Amino acid sequence: MDATDASEKFEANWPAVFAVSFAMFALVSAELLPISLLSPVAADLDVAVGAAGQAVTLTAITAAISSPLFVLGVGRFDRRPLVLGLAVILAVSGLLSAVASSLWALLVARFLLGVALGGTWAMVTALALRLVPPQKVARAMSIILTGVSAASVVAPPVGAYLGEVWNWRGTFIVAAVLGVIAVAGLLATLPKLPPAAAPGLASFRITLTRGAVLAGLATVFLVLSGHYAGFTYIRPFFEQVAALEINAISFALLLFGAGGVIGSMIGGIWASRSAALTASGSAVGLMLAAGSLMFVDPTPVAASAATAIWGFAFGVFSVAIATWNAEAASDHAEAVGALQATSFQVAIALGAGLGGIAVSAYGPVGVLVFTCAAALLGAILILAAGFRMRQQRTA
Template sequence: MIEDQSSLLPLPRLEFVMPQSDASAAKAYWPAVVAISLAMFGLIGSELLPVGLLTPMAQDLNVAIGAAGQAITATAIIAAIASPVIILGAGRFDRRKLVVLLTATIFLSGILTALAQTYWVLLVARALLGIALGGLWAMLTALALRLVPPASVPRAMSVIFTGITAATVFAPSAGLYLGELWGWRGTFGAAAAIGFVAVIGVVATLPRLPATEPTRIDSFRIVLTRRSVVLGIVMVMLVLAGHFAGFTYVRPIIEQVAELSGETIALALLLYGLAGLVGNTLGGILAQRSASGGAIVAALLIGLAALTLVFLGGSPIMAFVSVTVWGLAFGAFPVCITTWTANAAPDRAESAGALIATSFQVAIAIGASAGGPLFDNSGAFGIVSFTSISLFAGALAMLVLGLPLERGGKLMSSRAGATRGH
């Protein structure tokens, strides 16, 4: 189905407009791309570890499970704030040094979490992780643009998001398993060790990345005058809110519709994660042909998978197929939409990346918080109705507004007539 859709989009390959001062773009630094992927694996893994460790964390720190869960909320909130703040504050600071410092923060957060004796120390440690999350995520597009040639950017984004997806797949279950072996403190110690290895990786592989131009608040204004960037933010908000509204509650949805056991649902979620890894690679292929087309196809498939799960998921086979297709499509979406951003603002990749990173975190919070009341009041049908409407709206917006911009090679156009030298 994905191949048939993409064949309808014979769009010309777009060339990235690189900042003239960026000399590193002529050479491909693939080991550095892999190191960034490892850093993101450690980062997202650390963010999600509490999912499988909330009960022992709450008992050890003598707080309610709900309070312990705020360790995840704190990370997301700080990340949403940190994305634009770090990019604004970076000035002329060498981006290699910034990446090293942010990656080291993953290690520091893991150590502090493992040693935390009070709830407030835990929250401080998780806030530090949020700083690393917001800063690194905001820089992903800019790093890809500077570490590999323009034609290889979609592939580089695919490699980076493979680390992110792998962490999303394995962190919750690994946290639960390792928590039984080593306790929750030992598990966060292991996460800190991954962060330490990631620090060594980025130190050893990243070239010097001097700032091409300090980011000022005016840079965000200029980026927001570009319809293509605003469209990317709108699609992220719609697709991510819809996805997380549904997927956050996918277990009770499957239990209600298919009446599967916990072990069987765990297998379905494993297939979701493995399909997501495949989706990362597929997303890179689609994005190289058409970033907007890949994002549209991914959003449509997620919406269709959610509807299929509710209306045909009474069959265990269809439930498994629906969840697997959902994972495949969602694995492709971040790669496509991040590549779209790279096309839309290669000259202001850090500013655009910060806005997209903040949009990701806000959309996750909106979707996860909206899903609970919807499920409680309307069950699986209500929550999936919201999910599909939100996803189809995002796909429609990109289809109507995005494809013409990409086809015409006008992704960098803006009402303000942004200059190319910035």
């Protein structure tokens, strides 16, 4: 019996998949919490709001750098204690953030969170491949990424609310508690996960020689940079161009988050049939949603509908492109997972930066033009890659 036959016969470990999903929910929630707490954090630590915002930036940068370094450093260690250790670091980071007496102490805590985030992101694809049979990987990725989408919806508003009730330190205690729950869930469900082979530079080199992987990473970079460029500055568009009231803006953003959660759930079903077609179609949907804001009279109803579709398309895309990358390098899952995580984080940072430049030069409408162009290029790229792969399989 070869490895493929064996992999198709083992039972799917869905409890462990849901535990990994909750761990990702806890990690991303902790990453996004400071967004709604910057003002009270800055006031309490006696620093500028911009300085406090570096707590978010540092986490993203650390995650981007630590993903490939983590994969290179773990060698032949069993993945179960590694994942558990990263969840413990999440809990410790939350606790250290809650008791931080200076900006530097907070940044140390957020650095630790970046390590946990980057390391876990690097192993998500490999975990999905190890916990369920190949034909169910898309569904597993959908469940895991639904945790990420849910955190994106829940963390900012809940963080703001808890900050008012318990102050910002109490909010980080909640992040630490989420970390403890994640540890408990992983401890109860994860089996032993010895590596099939020790990942190294050769694994990254082989992965980066595959055209399908390069196409997937380039698509991630294009679509995500366009998405984060536009979405980071969607509120100025609503305020300055659409002249929406704050209640209408909040409702539209809530619908974006809800659409993202639904898209993550459905994306796994579609991606299991064709990851390339699903990724391409969702990128086109994102482009059309962003474009409609420029060309359709942005009434509250129209703005809410377009933003909900945008969120749905982004949720579908996240699952589809992760499934594509998993299929393109299933034998080097940790390497492709680390590269994907780094691409995600760099695209987020670059997208927000380019969005700022576009807004300054051309206003809020200009940034949506960039969003549409980047999404369209990504859609064409991954569709072409999918067509080439299908030709190779039928040749």
